[in-house]
Amino acid sequence: MLTPDLPLKTERLELRPFRPSDLADLHGYFADPAAHRYLYSEAPADLDGTRAVLARRQERTALRDKGDAIQLAAVLRRTGQLVGDVVLAWAEPEHRQGEIGYLLHPDHRGHGYATEAATAMLALAFDRFDLHRVVGRLDARNTASARVLERLGMRREAHLRENEFVKGEWADEVIYAMLARDWRAR
Numbered sequence: 001m002l003t004p005d006l007p008l009k010t011e012r013l014e015l016r017p018f019r020p021s022d023l024a025d026l027h028g029y030f031a032d033p034a035a036h037r038y039l040y041s042e043a044p045a046d047l048d049g050t051r052a053v054l055a056r057r058q059e060r061t062a063l064r065d066k067g068d069a070i071q072l073a074a075v076l077r078r079t080g081q082l083v084g085d086v087v088l089a090w091a092e093p094e095h096r097q098g099e100i101g102y103l104l105h106p107d108h109r110g111h112g113y114a115t116e117a118a119t120a121m122l123a124l125a126f127d128r129f130d131l132h133r134v135v136g137r138l139d140a141r142n143t144a145s146a147r148v149l150e151r152l153g154m155r156r157e158a159h160l161r162e163n164e165f166v167k168g169e170w171a172d173e174v175i176y177a178m179l180a181r182d183w184r185a186r
């Protein structure tokens with residue numbers, strides 16, 4: 001089992017487990033259909049839907065098996081305000097492969113918080129968990145997310161043409177990746 005020491009701290013953020021008291025703040029960005037435009041997920045229909053999403057996030061604090069994830073609330077250290085979340089999933093334990101993701105409240109985009117939080121998750125993946133490779137996968141139209149992965153120093157490895165049928169249309173998927181040795185050499 002891979003267990004982080006939480007919370008993680010960055011210059012401006014604390015990355016901590018989700019709590020029941022995050023419900024209203026999580027609903028504030030997760031229930032916005034625009035946030036899911038390029039994701040497989042759908043916006044919850046109501047507060048109960050977000051409550052179920054929050055319950056799953058609260059459990060995601062360690063990696064035990066393939067597919068498990070550590071999903072943390074990103075809060076501003078200065079104010080305690082929840083600005084979004086960040087995730088590290090254990091894609092392939094036998095190959096020491098991880099995957100990162102992130103979602104920010106629209107009011108808190110454009111400040112580098114996703115990049116800052118994802119950098120801490122890469123440090124967790126490579127420095128603490130000794131993963132070999134971490135990927136970021138996204139809809140090719142999600143240019144804001146691609147810019148985050150490029151700022152992280154990840155390499156654009158693949159552009160898969162119409163490999164998925166998502167939300168009623170064929171979508172291209174782009175894959176970025178970083179190896180442990182890229183992380184150490186950055």
Ligand SMILES: CC(C)(COP(=O)(O)OP(=O)(O)OC[C@H]1O[C@@H](n2cnc3c(N)ncnc32)[C@H](O)[C@@H]1OP(=O)(O)O)[C@@H](O)C(=O)NCCC(=O)NCCS
Pocket residue numbers: 034035036038039101102103104105108109110111112113114115116137138139142144145147148
């Ligand atoms: C993807 C997403 C998290 C990107 O948000 P973001 O605010 O653009 O990303 P960051 O927090 O890293 O901020 C970077 C932006 O802030 C600017 N910025 C300001 N201060 C900064 C700082 N100190 N450090 C880095 N960037 C800074 C950057 O120039 C950049 O703007 P640009 O992309 O216009 O050049 C956001 O669009 C989102 O939540 N989308 C919906 C969910 C989603 O699609 N997730 C990805 C799934 S693959």
